[in-house]
């Protein structure tokens with residue numbers, strides 16, 4: 001009886017220590033030290049959850065230290081700890097079986113539920129949700145200070161911020177915030193680079209790409225494309241006038257127009273119908289309103305034997321929550337996600353091209369990669385915003401020949417192209433939609449090895 005009581009009391013004590021004693025970091029992990037996780041209180045009553053995996057392939061080499069990847073999911077409100085980890089690049093899939101294409105082979109992986117309110121992260125008061133990308137970057141920098149400044153091992157490992165979708169906007173604002181904090185001596189961290197995968201850097205360029213792209217691949221006719229372009233024109237004007245909330249509403253309307261004219265194209269892969277993609281992630285990536293219904297449909301349809309039986313939500317609120325122990329009982333994974341999106345409505349349509357320019361001019365390695373079949377963050381739109389960079393290497397970059405890229409063992413099949421000039425790197429990934437590591441795991445893994453320059457495993 002007594003024994004039972006004490007085993008019940010233990011998790012409770014842990015939780016209390018997280019939230020009541022004022023320490024900035026509280027964490028726990030697996031016995032072997034290969035996984036560590038915890039909460040950082042980034043502001044009073046605003047708690048951010050992180051999960052760090054150490055690679056079994058780690059090579060200790062002082063002249064080329066083993067890298068760490070910080071993965072930033074989009075949404076806004078989509079969970080890196082859930083989606084990025086279990087559905088895209090982490091060591092286990094949603095059936096909790098090993099993923100042979102895990103990026104853990106190339107780097108240690110740090111997943112963060114960013115911004116607060118996402119996944120297991122939570123706020124005790126809705127007013128504490130972030131309203132801008134910069135506020136998100138400030139919270140993330142606070143988290144990095146808490147993790148890195150006390151850990152000399154992490155300090156030696158170059159950090160690569162790798163983002164997907166809306167995560168790209170966090171990544172570039174975070175990159176600048178990291179550079180500043182490091183210069184001020186407030187953060188002990190070596191920034192290796194920033195990588196933007198199918199990232200929402202310039203909403204205007206993306207909405208203008210949709211009509212022409214879908215028309216070229218026969219998914220819209222000229223009438224559909226004209227309707228799309230007309231709405232995109234309205235969005236451009238709203239952005240120019242700084243009417244960002246209206247622009248977000250128009251964006252949502254434009255998606256509906258395109259869905260109607262295309263008989264429900266999948267915004268994450270133009271070869272597919274919406275909701276028919278067996279591997280594509282939550283439609284919640286860059287979605288809201290009635291699109292949330294498709295998201296829950298997706299989650300419940302992804303019920304996987306052994307993975308909790310009811311999709312990612314059940315997995316994260318079931319066995320994973322049990323394993324982690326420190327998630328407060330009344331915090332449900334994804335419980336505040338919708339609120340995260342709503343709070344960012346006024347920043348959602350703001351471009352972050354200038355931030356990319358600033359990172360390049362500060363000498364940070366910036367990699368852009370894009371899936372060929374993506375609609376929402378199309379390659380066409382990405383190339384359009386790249387052309388708006390003020391970077392003086394742009395002309396040379398644009399005129400360079402591309403290098404074809406292949407996967408090991410299949411050197412006859414072109415998997416993509418890359419181009420590098422100075423510190424801007426671009427990968428075109430063929431046969432992938434929005435979720436590049438899911439659709440093309442082999443070439444994504446190879447690319448990430450190149451980006452992080454992981455020392456070769458012996």
Ligand SMILES: *[C@@H]1O[C@H](CO)[C@@H](O)[C@H](O)[C@H]1NC(C)=O
Nearest residue numbers: 059060061062063064455458
């Ligand atoms: C360490 O890294 C350097 C540079 O990448 C490489 O030349 C060297 O062979 C590596 N040493 C070991 C012991 O792996």
Ligand SMILES: *[C@@H]1O[C@H](CO)[C@@H](O)[C@H](O)[C@H]1NC(C)=O
Nearest residue numbers: 099100101102441442443445
């Ligand atoms: C992973 O396994 C699948 C088949 O199960 C195989 O087709 C693929 O090449 C493997 N990928 C890697 C990176 O080993």
Ligand SMILES: *[C@@H]1O[C@H](CO)[C@@H](O)[C@H](O)[C@H]1NC(C)=O
Nearest residue numbers: 191192193363364365423453
């Ligand atoms: C940028 O990446 C290249 C390799 O592509 C590397 O040689 C260089 O050191 C990196 N620069 C910085 C500042 O990290």
